[in-house]
Amino acid sequence: MGHMDSAPYSTATTSAVLKHSYTVPCASAFRDAVEALAARRKVNVGDLARSILLVVPPATVAAFVDPGEPAADDRETVVLKSGPAEGRPWRRKPRLQVRMPPGHDIPFIRRALGLAMAMDRGELAVSVADSRLVPQQRAEERSRQAEITEELERLRAIVSVLAFEPLADGIRTRQDALHVLGFPPSSEPDARTLKAKFRMLATIHHPDGQHGSHQRMSQLNQAMEFLRSNRL
Numbered sequence: 001m002g003h004m005d006s007a008p009y010s011t012a013t014t015s016a017v018l019k020h021s022y023t024v025p026c027a028s029a030f031r032d033a034v035e036a037l038a039a040r041r042k043v044n045v046g047d048l049a050r051s052i053l054l055v056v057p058p059a060t061v062a063a064f065v066d067p068g069e070p071a072a073d074d075r076e077t078v079v080l081k082s083g084p085a086e087g088r089p090w091r092r093k094p095r096l097q098v099r100m101p102p103g104h105d106i107p108f109i110r111r112a113l114g115l116a117m118a119m120d121r122g123e124l125a126v127s128v129a130d131s132r133l134v135p136q137q138r139a140e141e142r143s144r145q146a147e148i149t150e151e152l153e154r155l156r157a158i159v160s161v162l163a164f165e166p167l168a169d170g171i172r173t174r175q176d177a178l179h180v181l182g183f184p185p186s187s188e189p190d191a192r193t194l195k196a197k198f199r200m201l202a203t204i205h206h207p208d209g210q211h212g213s214h215q216r217m218s219q220l221n222q223a224m225e226f227l228r229s230n231r232l
Helices: 028-041 045-055 058-063 106-120 133-162 174-180 191-205 214-229
Strands: 002-005 021-025 076-079 089-092 095-099 124-127
Touching (some): 021 106, 028 095, 045 058
Parallel strands (some): 002 124
Antiparallel strands (some): 021 095
């Protein structure tokens, strides 16, 4: 989907200005589609064109492809209602009657209506830059960043607490094994508790991890093997 930056576009709003009417020749299919869109939105055709001019810069409207005049064989038959030829059929170009402020040319109005159609089909969208949202977004980003930083510091502290100084002589006693696994020397953890603690420490100290250590991981394995061998 394309996007267009919006910008205010001023139009006069006096009753005299709003009474100005344009006859806009256009293809029958385009006319029918515009009128159907206006009916769905419960507005008139002029409202569609004015809404585009209120939010889209004139230069952007002017750069949009003109839907164009109807083809030579695209005509509609109407019956004249007044004048010397009253009651006679008349072949004419399909058209839209659009009430707009004065000063616009017909192709410009067709382009505005073409933009409205493209936006309704989802081919284009107006990008509205609201400066009031920017500080709020930045505040939310700062808050989120602060939360992430706090969580990282908390995790670093946990890693620091769970880290241990590898024993120079390796695992020789039950107390050595308990120390490496983070248990008090006199504790008697059951097999499930021991296994859970090993898995948690292995996640931190595995050599493939960010805080990994071959030496610590080796002593964790030695500690588990010692305790299993001694049937803790």
